[in-house]
Amino acid sequence: MNNVIVYSKNNCMQCKMTKRYLKEHNVQFEERNINQQPQYLDMLKQQGYQSVPVVMPADSDPIVGFRPDSLKGLVG
Incomplete structure (x- = not known):
């Protein structure tokens, strides 16, 4: 599956765990870091x-936080 966007920030443990989970399960994603790209912070707010x-x-609802139970639905 592709077309997954992960909004994250620096020094965020839940963000790191979420990205690690997706990488370990070969889920392709685009990362948008709100520290480096503050326009995404405004959009999220x-x-x-x-x-x-x-x-x-x-093709599904957003997942907020590190939620392995929800993230496994993205694993192809």
Whole structure:
């Protein structure tokens, strides 16, 4: 599966664990770091998100936080 976007920030343990989980399960994703690209922070706030990571798959609901139970649904 592709078309997965992971919004993250620096020094975020849940973000690191989420990205590691996706990499270990060969899930392709695009990372958007809100520290390096602050325009994404504004977009997330406008959509009502108050924390990262936010995993946005193209064809299912967003996953907020490190949620291995939800992330396994992305594993092909």
